[in-house]
Amino acid sequence: MTKLESITDxxxxxxxxxxxxxxxxxxxxxxRTFQIAHEQLLNKFYEENEDLIAIQxxxxxxxxxxxxxxxVDLAFHYYLDGRQGSGPMCIDG
Numbered sequence: 001m002t003k004l005e006s007i008t009d010x011x012x013x014x015x016x017x018x019x020x021x022x023x024x025x026x027x028x029x030x031x032r033t034f035q036i037a038h039e040q041l042l043n044k045f046y047e048e049n050e051d052l053i054a055i056q057x058x059x060x061x062x063x064x065x066x067x068x069x070x071x072v073d074l075a076f077h078y079y080l081d082g083r084q085g086s087g088p089m090c091i092d093g
Contacts, residue, residue, distance in 0.1 A: 003048070004079040010045055011076050014069055017041070021065070042068055049075055 001009075017037055024030035039062065046058050052075060061068035 002079075004076075006048055007072065007076045007079055010041065011072050014041060014072050018065065018069060038065055038068070045072060045075070052078065 017034065021031075021034050024034065042058070042061055045061075045068075046053055053071065057067075057071060061071055
């Protein structure tokens with residue numbers, strides 16, 4: 001599987017997990033399940049893209065799902081545009 005295929009799959013999963021989160025926001029057990037899934041996806045993302053993601057970005061994404069979604073989307077476009085190997089990504093904010 002190429003980096004683009006992997007990040008495309010991850011992007012799809014992250015988007016659908018967010019949609020599920022919007023429906024379960026008042027269920028403590030479901031929220032915990034969401035948090036576990038978030039952490040697993042983030043760890044997978046970091047392991048596969050640690051050459052693009054700074055540890056500070058990883059830590060921020062662990063605390064903020066929206067930020068994590070932005071990083072995944074940025075990585076997707078990075079690979080889509082064929083810029084692999086041209087250096088780290090940068091996200092403002």
